[in-house]
Amino acid sequence: MNLVQEASLVAEKDLRIELRSRVTVQQILPFGLVVLLLFAFALDPDRGVLRDVAPGLFWITALLAALLAVSRSFAIEVEHGARDGLRLSGLDPAAIFLGKAAAVTIELLVLETVLSVGVVVLFDVALNAVLPLVLAAVLATVGVAATGTLYGALVASSGTRETLVPLLLLPVVSPVLLGATRGWEAAIDGVPSEAWPWIGLLAVFAVLYTSIGTLAFGTLLEDA
Amino acid sequence: MTLFNPTVARVLGWLTLASLIVLALFGLWGAPPDDVQGDVQRLMYLHVPAAWVAYLAFAVTSLASALWLWERTRSPVWDRVAGASAELGVMFTALTLIIGSLWGRPVWGVWWAWDARLVTTAVLFFLYLGYLALRRVPADADVRARRCAIAALIAFIDVPIVHFSVTWWRTLHQEGTVFDPELKANIHGTMAFTLWFGVLAFTLLFAYLLDRRYRLECLNEGLADRQLRRAIEERVRGAADRDAPKVGADR
Numbered sequence: 001m002n003l004v005q006e007a008s009l010v011a012e013k014d015l016r017i018e019l020r021s022r023v024t025v026q027q028i029l030p031f032g033l034v035v036l037l038l039f040a041f042a043l044d045p046d047r048g049v050l051r052d053v054a055p056g057l058f059w060i061t062a063l064l065a066a067l068l069a070v071s072r073s074f075a076i077e078v079e080h081g082a083r084d085g086l087r088l089s090g091l092d093p094a095a096i097f098l099g100k101a102a103a104v105t106i107e108l109l110v111l112e113t114v115l116s117v118g119v120v121v122l123f124d125v126a127l128n129a130v131l132p133l134v135l136a137a138v139l140a141t142v143g144v145a146a147t148g149t150l151y152g153a154l155v156a157s158s159g160t161r162e163t164l165v166p167l168l169l170l171p172v173v174s175p176v177l178l179g180a181t182r183g184w185e186a187a188i189d190g191v192p193s194e195a196w197p198w199i200g201l202l203a204v205f206a207v208l209y210t211s212i213g214t215l216a217f218g219t220l221l222e223d224a
Numbered sequence: 225m226t227l228f229n230p231t232v233a234r235v236l237g238w239l240t241l242a243s244l245i246v247l248a249l250f251g252l253w254g255a256p257p258d259d260v261q262g263d264v265q266r267l268m269y270l271h272v273p274a275a276w277v278a279y280l281a282f283a284v285t286s287l288a289s290a291l292w293l294w295e296r297t298r299s300p301v302w303d304r305v306a307g308a309s310a311e312l313g314v315m316f317t318a319l320t321l322i323i324g325s326l327w328g329r330p331v332w333g334v335w336w337a338w339d340a341r342l343v344t345t346a347v348l349f350f351l352y353l354g355y356l357a358l359r360r361v362p363a364d365a366d367v368r369a370r371r372c373a374i375a376a377l378i379a380f381i382d383v384p385i386v387h388f389s390v391t392w393w394r395t396l397h398q399e400g401t402v403f404d405p406e407l408k409a410n411i412h413g414t415m416a417f418t419l420w421f422g423v424l425a426f427t428l429l430f431a432y433l434l435d436r437r438y439r440l441e442c443l444n445e446g447l448a449d450r451q452l453r454r455a456i457e458e459r460v461r462g463a464a465d466r467d468a469p470k471v472g473a474d475r
Contacts, residue, residue, distance in 0.1 A: 150378065154371050160361055168354040168375065171347050172382045175389040182393060201389055208381065216374050219293075 003098070006091050010099025015106060017076055024069065024107045029114055032065045036118045054123040055184035058115060059177050063144065065111050066104075067166050070148035073104050074156040083156065086221075093218035097149060101213065104145040112137055129187040132195040136187070139202035140180035144173050146209040153220045176205055227305070227438040228431075240432045243425035250418040258415075267327040269418050273426035275320040275345070280430060281313030282352060282380070289376035292369055303369035306376055307359050308437035310352050312430060317349045340391040347386045351379045365445075 001009075018024055039057045043049050050057070077083040086096060116137075119125050127133055151168045155161050183198035226233055251269035258265030288306035291297045324342070325335045336342065358375050359368070 147378070151375075154375055155358065155361065164354075164357055164361065167350075167357055171350040171354060171386075172378065174347050175382070175385045178389045178393055197392070201385075201392075205385060208385075209378075212378065212381070219370055220374065 003092060003095050006095030007098035007102060010086075010091065010096050011102040011106070012099075014073065014076070014100060014103035018103070018107060023072055024111065028065050028068045028072070028107075029111055031068065032061050032111060032115050033118055035061045035064060036115065036122055040122060050123045051125055054119050054125045055188060056181045057123070058112075058119050058184070059140070059180045061115055062108065062112050062141075062180075063170070063173065063177060065115075066108055066141075066144045066148060067169065069104050069107050069111075070145075070152045070169070071162055071165055073100055073149065074152040074161060077156060093221045094214040096221065097153075097213045097217035098210075100152075101142075101145045101149040101210065104149060105141050108141045108145060109138065112141065125188060127188065129190070129192045129195075132187040132192045132199060133184060136180050136183035136195065136199050136202060139199060139206045140176050142206040143176045143202060143209055144169075146206065146213050147172050150209065150213045150216065150220075153217060176202060179205070226442075227301075227435045233432070233435050236428065236432045236435065240425070240428040243421070243428055247418070247422050247425045250414070250421060255415045255418040261331055264327060264330050267323055269422045271320060271323040271327060272419060273422040274316045274323060276423050277426045277430045278313050278316035278320055278345075278348075280427065281309045281316060282348070282383075284309040284434075285313060285352075285355075285376050286380040289373035289380075292373045293377070300365070300369070303365075303372065304438050304441045305434070306372065307356075308434050308441060310355055310359070310376070311437060312433055314349065314352050314356060316426075316430075317345060317352070321345060321349065338394060340387070340394040343390045343394070344383075344387045347390070348383060351382060351386075355379055 036057065039061075040050060043053070077086060116127060120127055148165070148169055151165055151172075152161070155164045155168070179198040179201045183195040183202065186192065186194035186198070228236065247269065251266055255266070255269070257263050285306045288302040288309065292299070292302035292306065321342075328337060329335050355372065355375055359372050361368070361371075363371065
């Protein structure tokens with residue numbers, strides 16, 4: 001088996017667990033929608049700020065959901081010692097990293113699709129420039145999923161995963177929030193040309209951290 | 225058990241103390257007050273050196289982490305240095321932010337400005353605060369060292385990206401920041417001397433504190449080892465006292 005086949009095997013495993021347990025759809029997704037609703041409570045829909053800051057609200061919500069998705073991705077490895085099974089399976093650690101990151105990416109993209117509908121409906125935003133919006137979302141999500149998987153593995157075995165992952169992950173992905181928000185703002189405001197530099201930044205981040213994860217995951221997985 | 229030779233460490237300590245006293249004298253009385261800002265500007269003699277030491281400390285952490293990860297130079301020394309230096313880095317970053325805020329209030333009229341450099345420093349603070357939290361997660365020494373070394377390098381790689389993205393973001397919105405490099409060109413001789421002397425004094429302070437923190441870490445590890453050994457001894461003795469023939473089966 002080559003790297004891609006092995007990675008898709010791992011991703012398939014995670015996605016199958018997700019399809020059967022439906023944690024993302026039944027818990028993380030409603031959580032995201034509630035957060036969008038609460039933003040309207042906090043910022044008062046009558047003042048008209050919601051539409052202006054909608055990209056920022058969307059990406060904050062997506063990041064919070066990503067924290068939960070990453071935590072979930074490693075919770076399923078802790079149960080019943082699944083982690084040892086994964087480690088002993090003989091799969092390339094790089095493939096395990098890519099597979100788990102890919103599964104998180106796919107789950108988050110599904111979440112973001114529904115959340116963006118929520119933004120359109122609740123905040124009255126028109127998402128017209130589809131190409132820059134989708135590209136920014138995909139690259140940002142890959143970046144967050146890669147760093148999240150890396151940090152998730154870093155603290156997977158410790159009892160403080162739920163509290164430590166947010167503290168470690170959020171500062172690191174702050175450029176992603178910045179890039180994705182500015183990119184979306186530019187695209188929604190009808191100046192896609194201003195979105196492209198940010199999309200470039202998101203691409204650099206995604207490639208960089210995917211490479212680091214691919215290289216470093218072997219040593220991390222050895223940890224008991 | 226110390227990073228430096230004990231004599232060197234002692235000399236370093238006295239040198240640090242002396243240079244800090246000289247810095248205080250020059251900073252408070254030797255250097256003239258600023259033409260525009262008056263005495264408030266004297267905070268610069270602490271602010272700039274603290275910022276320099278913060279960056280230096282994070283550079284040392286990254287270097288030590290890389291040296292630990294490289295198998296030919298792997299040694300617990302580098303793990304301890306990385307941890308000690310990160311702690312100092314976080315402390316000096318906090319100091320930089322607090323002094324900067326105190327300075328900004330009378331000069332800019334605000335405690336905080338969304339300047340690229342300020343935002344980068346704040347993100348840096350939280351990046352390494354997370355690293356320190358990770359260091360406190362109990363684990364086998366080797367596991368912890370590997371985990372922390374990788375986390376330190378992830379954080380280090382993130383710093384230029386954060387800086388670049390934040391600079392980009394702020395300069396797109398506002399022209400010319402409060403940190404105009406050209407404004408710094410004209411600086412009084414004594415002021416320049418005090419500033420550079422401050423950098424030197426704080427660098428000495430960093431080296432001294434690094435050595436102390438390193439020694440403390442060694443002592444802590446020794447203590448943990450000793451406690452473990454004692455606990456094992458008590459256990460063995462207790463089992464032997466209870467019932468001699470059953471020792472082998474005792475669990």
